[in-house]
Every structure is written in C-alpha cells, then in structure tokens.
Amino acid sequence: MLRFFQPYLPGLLLLSVLGCSGQTASVKPNPLVTTGPTDLGWTFENTPVWADEFDYQGLPDPQKWGYDLGGSGWGNNELEYYTDSPDNARVADGKLTITARQEQQGNRDYTSARLVSRGKGDFLYGRFEIRAKLPVGKGTWPAIWMLPTDWAYGGWPNSGEIDIMEHVGYDPNVVHISTHTLAYYFKINTQKTATKRVETATTDYHRYRVDWTPYAIRGYIDDQHVFDFVNEGKGYAVWPFDKKFHLLLNLAVGGDWGGAQGVDAAAFPTAMDVDYVRVYRLIEK
Numbered sequence: 001m002l003r004f005f006q007p008y009l010p011g012l013l014l015l016s017v018l019g020c021s022g023q024t025a026s027v028k029p030n031p032l033v034t035t036g037p038t039d040l041g042w043t044f045e046n047t048p049v050w051a052d053e054f055d056y057q058g059l060p061d062p063q064k065w066g067y068d069l070g071g072s073g074w075g076n077n078e079l080e081y082y083t084d085s086p087d088n089a090r091v092a093d094g095k096l097t098i099t100a101r102q103e104q105q106g107n108r109d110y111t112s113a114r115l116v117s118r119g120k121g122d123f124l125y126g127r128f129e130i131r132a133k134l135p136v137g138k139g140t141w142p143a144i145w146m147l148p149t150d151w152a153y154g155g156w157p158n159s160g161e162i163d164i165m166e167h168v169g170y171d172p173n174v175v176h177i178s179t180h181t182l183a184y185y186f187k188i189n190t191q192k193t194a195t196k197r198v199e200t201a202t203t204d205y206h207r208y209r210v211d212w213t214p215y216a217i218r219g220y221i222d223d224q225h226v227f228d229f230v231n232e233g234k235g236y237a238v239w240p241f242d243k244k245f246h247l248l249l250n251l252a253v254g255g256d257w258g259g260a261q262g263v264d265a266a267a268f269p270t271a272m273d274v275d276y277v278r279v280y281r282l283i284e285k
Contacts, residue, residue, distance in 0.1 A: 036233030039215040041285035044127045050117075050279040054096045060089055065115045068250075071108040075156075078141070079254035079263065081108035089113035095273045098251045100140065102268040110268065114250035122149045122244040126282055128164060129209040131275040135251060136202045137267025140169035141258025144208055144274075146245040153236045153243075157185040160240035162217060165208035170261040173201045177210070177219035177227040182237040184229075194219060194227035205275055213282055217241060249274060 052064050067089075071081035080100060082088075088111055089098050100112040130144050143166045148159040163178040178193040185191050198206055198221060209220040219227030231239045251272050254263050 036231035036239070037214045039213075042211065042213050042215075042282045043285050044211075044280040044282050046280075048278040049126070049281050050121045050123070052096075052277045053094075054091045054274065054276060055094055057092055058090070059084075059086055060091055060096060060115055064120050065117060066120065068114040068116055068248075071106045074252070074255075076256040077254065077259070078252045079108060079139075079259065080110040080112040080252055081105040082114045082250070083111050084113070085111070087111070089115060095275050096249070097271050097273050098142075098249060099269050099271040100135070100251045100253050102265055110253040112251045112253060114248060114252075116246060116248050118147075118149055118246040120246075121279065122246045123279060124242075124244045125212050125214065127209065127211050127278075127280040128247065129207055129276075129278045129280070130164060130249075131205050131207050132165070133203070133205045133273045133275075134165075134167045134175075134201045135270040135272050136169065136172065137264055137270045138170045138261060139254050139259050139263025139267065140167075140270055141252040141255055142167050142272040143248070143250055143252070145248050146210075147248060148240070149244045149246050153182075153240045156180075157187075158182045158236070158240065159243070160245075162210060162212065162241070162245060164210045164219070167201065168258050168260070169264075169267070173198050175201055175208070175221060177208075177221075179217055179229045179241075181240055183234075184238065192227075192229045196221055196224075196226050198222075205273070211282060212241065214242070247277065247279075249277070 052061060067084040069082050098113045100110055103111050105111050134142050144164045146162040151159045153159040157180045161180040166176040175198050176193055176195050178191055180191055207222050211218045216228060216230045252258055
C-alpha cells in the first residue's frame, strides 16, 4: 500500500526509521541476474491451507490473529490508536467487523484495529482471497495487505509489501492493488499499482485476491484480472518476494494518503466487514 511501515521487531526499528525518513540505502539489483523464472502455469488446490470463515462469536481467533497496537502514526501520520478491544474488532453474524471510532485513547482522537497473522499464518506463495465490504467516510483508509515476516532484506521498502486492497474514503469505490520494493515504491514515484472502480465497494461484499508465484504477483477483483507484477529476475531490490509474508487487516484514520482531503468526524463510527479470509496452495498445471 502507499504507506510506510514500522517493523514490529525492535531490532529492525533503525532500518524502518531510515526508510521513513527517505534515507533508504541505495542498493542496485544484482547485475549478474538478468532473467526471471518461467511462468509454469498455475492452478490452486480447492481446500484452503489456512482460513478464517468467522463463523463464531467474540474476539478474532487468537490462534490465527494477533494485533499491532498503539498510536505511533505508523510512519505516515495516521490519527488512530490501534487496540485489541472488541469495540474495534469483533466477530459476529458470520463476519469480522473492524470499527474505527472517534474516541480518545493515548495521544489519539480515534481508535481502530489492525489484525496480523504474523507468527500464526506466514506464507511463501499462494492464493490469498478476502471477501470484504469497505467503510464509508472521508478520512478512512482500509487495507488488506501483506508484509514480510522476517524482513530478511532490511526495513521498508527493501523487504517488500503486497497490497491486496486499498481504499481511501475521499475517493469512494476506487480500489487499488499495489506492490512496493526498493526499486519500485511511491516515494520515488515508481510503484506498481492497478486501480479499478468498484461501484458497490462500500455497500456490497467483493472478493479481493492476489495470486503469488515465483513468476509474478497478480491481482484480481471478483475474479477479474486487474494487476500484474512480473519477476524481472534482477535481485531483491526488484523482487524481494521469495520470503514468507503474513496478512494484515486494518482500518486507518487520516494519514498522508487517507487524510489528504481531511477527516469527516461525523462519519464515525464506520467499519470494514470481512466475510472470510482464505489462503490456497498454488501448484503447477
């Protein structure tokens, strides 16, 4: 997504700070690697290897989800304080609801939730499908995305980011799919992004999907293919996507992108509803 991230692991904090300040080290792709892998043709096994159908009541399943907590601004001046409260993330009626509220906590005037599968669902390649309905309200910034679990190539953006779905409330029903790497990210205006208008994104559920193989990351909305990022075979600066990633579901408030046209306080509380999260293994045809 078009956002910075402060890695969870304290040992990576310095790398994150350098990335957020625009002082990312200049790393050139390996000149000896000139071609990417072959597209073998891929299909998926019908049974998910990891899933949450949200067919229970109460807090999100602790065997599958943890939380990122706090009101640090998360590297791009977000206005919310992320909590683990059922007021901000709760499962009922067959869905997960992540709710952003106007209420003070810590140093922030809004609360919300940011769920992570880190350490509970970490994946190398696969099909990731999430059925969700997006929130309304200027200043909202929901995202369904993936980050590296081990940050093997360094802090953001060196180790990569995969954005399965992003949406900003001031531009309703316009959905973005993106990838970010050291060579391709928004700070240097080289990001790989696809944008599609989904007329009922905030009123109906839609399926947001990424198929990730060694050859490419491909994005889909309701099974319509809208995004391609092909592995150029030029090393981690272009393709850091050969390490495990985990899932994130969150609803930010404000921020450099989400709050670019202000925040409508009257829109809160507002929520993103998630019907299911499913991860499938991709195999060669």
